[in-house]
Amino acid sequence: MIDLTTSVAGLDLANPVMCASGTFEYNPAAPPPFDVNRLGAVVVKSITLAPQSGNSPSRLAESASGLINSVGIPSLGLEDFLCHGLGKYNGLRGRLVVSVAGYTPEEYAHIVAAVAQRPQVDALELNFSCPNLRSKIMPAQDAGLLRECMAAARAVTTKPLWAKLSPNVTSIVEMAEHAQDTGADAVVLINTIRATAIDIYRHQVILGHHTGGLSGPAILPIALAMVWDVALASDIPVIGVGGISSWEDALMFILAGASAVQVGTATFRQPLAMMHILDGLAGHLAATGISRLRELVGTALASGGGRRW
Ligand code: RRO
Numbered sequence: 001m002i003d004l005t006t007s008v009a010g011l012d013l014a015n016p017v018m019c020a021s022g023t024f025e026y027n028p029a030a031p032p033p034f035d036v037n038r039l040g041a042v043v044v045k046s047i048t049l050a051p052q053s054g055n056s057p058s059r060l061a062e063s064a065s066g067l068i069n070s071v072g073i074p075s076l077g078l079e080d081f082l083c084h085g086l087g088k089y090n091g092l093r094g095r096l097v098v099s100v101a102g103y104t105p106e107e108y109a110h111i112v113a114a115v116a117q118r119p120q121v122d123a124l125e126l127n128f129s130c131p132n133l134r135s136k137i138m139p140a141q142d143a144g145l146l147r148e149c150m151a152a153a154r155a156v157t158t159k160p161l162w163a164k165l166s167p168n169v170t171s172i173v174e175m176a177e178h179a180q181d182t183g184a185d186a187v188v189l190i191n192t193i194r195a196t197a198i199d200i201y202r203h204q205v206i207l208g209h210h211t212g213g214l215s216g217p218a219i220l221p222i223a224l225a226m227v228w229d230v231a232l233a234s235d236i237p238v239i240g241v242g243g244i245s246s247w248e249d250a251l252m253f254i255l256a257g258a259s260a261v262q263v264g265t266a267t268f269r270q271p272l273a274m275m276h277i278l279d280g281l282a283g284h285l286a287a288t289g290i291s292r293l294r295e296l297v298g299t300a301l302a303s304g305g306g307r308r309w
Contacts, residue, residue, distance in 0.1 A: 002282045003292040006040070008259045009185035009237045011123055011160050013040035013095055016254065016293065017278050020241050020264030021045055021099035021125060021164070022071070028088055034275045040260060041095035046127045047085070047115075049107045051077035055132055056208035061197035066219065066243075067265050068195045070212030072132045073101055078111050086118060097162070099125040103135055105145075105152035116157035126153055126184075129166035129191035131213040140166035140175060140191070147182045154183025162239060164188040167219075172226045173233045186237040188262065189230060190223045216265040217243045224256055231257020232304055245273055247280025254293070255300035 004015035018041040026032070026042055036042060055072030062068075076085065089096050098115050102108040112124055128149060129140035139146040146163075153161055163179035165172060167190040176187045192213025197206045205211075223242025231238050240253030245266035253261050266273040285293060 001291065002285045003294075004278070004282060004285075005292075006259050006294050006297070008123075008162070008239060009160055011095065011185075013260060015040040015278055015281075016258075016260040017250065017274050017281075018043055018095075018097070018239075018260060018262050019267065019274060020262035021127065023264035023267055026088060026092070028091060033271055037093045038278060039094050039274060041097050041122070042089065042092060043097040043125055043262065044085075044089070044099055046073050046075070046099040046101040046130065047078060047081045047111065048073055048075040048101050048103075049078050049111055051075060051080065058206050058208055059212075061206040061212070063195070063197060063214065064218060066195075066214045066216035067268070068197055068207065068212040068214050069192065070132045070207040070209035072209060073130060075101075078114060082114060082118070086120065089120060092120075095122040096120055097123045097125050099127050099164070100153075101127040101130055101133070102149065103133075105148040108149045109152040109156050112153040112161070113156035116159045121159065123160035123162060123185075124153070124157070125162045125164055125188060126150065127164050127191070128179075129164050131166070131168070131192055131194050131211070132209055138166060140164075141169055143175065143178050146175060146178050150179050150182035150184055160185045162186040162188050164191055166191050167193050167222055167226060167242075173229050176230045176234060176236055180234060180236040184236065186239055186259075187230060188239045188241060189226045190219070190242050193219055193222065215243065217245060219243045220249060224252055227253055227258050228256040228301070228304065231298055232301055244277070245270070247277045247284060250277050250281060251284065251296070254296050255298070257298040257301055259294075259297055
């Protein structure tokens with residue numbers, strides 16, 4: 001019997017595979033071509049306090065093995081989410097994680113307090129790292145602001161809080177420690193990497209916001225190194241995300257210390273990617289005679305010689 005269960009800071013998941021925020025919209029009126037209840041968790045696109053329309057087009061540009069987005073969190077706002085958006089997930093049997101984005105510590109506290117009260121919400125992912133917002137500085141790039149936002153959210157709920165961090169920092173380990181210090185139960189590593197693209201015929205930058213965030217296979221080794229660094233240096237649970245498109249990719253993150261993984265850009269190319277990853281992980285365990293996936297979490301860390309920081 002293959003056991004794919006895992007847990008993230010005490011929150012049990014049926015398996016380690018979840019969708020990355022903003023890359024998979026669940027709508028029971030137009031269901032996806034797979035059983036959503038097979039996912040370890042569904043992570044909802046970030047919601048903001050006030051409605052906002054997102055960035056002007058173009059919002060997407062392709063690059064080698066990657067996708068650059070500058071979507072800018074189109075959001076109907078907190079009230080709409082609570083009245084209409086959240087209800088779409090009522091039929092789900094798996095875990096539900098709501099991603100939250102704010103512009104100030106007070107906004108994080110306000111949204112988290114309201115969303116966390118809802119019984120169907122199992123955890124909140126605090127998006128501190130969207131590269132496409134109007135604010136000049138994101139919390140994930142400013143230790144003081146990160147600490148304020150994290151502490152403000154922590155003060156209003158006992159539900160699990162996952163801090164999603166940015167790769168665009170000098171030390172991901174230090175930022176993860178700031179998040180843990182101020183109340184994060186887990187860190188989600190990584191958000192997209194700041195990037196851009198130029199239209200060579202128009203001599204213009206392609207994205208309406210000028211720059212965006214790079215995702216997809218191009219960023220996998222970078223994300224993996226950050227998961228590895230944080231897992232080696234600290235005991236905060238890590239959720240790995242960045243370019244995962246196969247079960248082998250997912251397994252690398254798990255061996256590097258991720259308790260669970262998120263799949264984003266791969267779903268755009270292959271809508272069944274998450275199911276293939278799930279099946280592939282189960283097949284690998286069966287083939288290698290390992291019955292429990294959680295036994296594999298972090299097992300490659302020993303080859304790194306233990307703690308380095
Ligand atoms: O909406 C976006 O532009 C966006 C978000 Br919230 C995020 O967290 N990461 C990203 O690459 N794009």
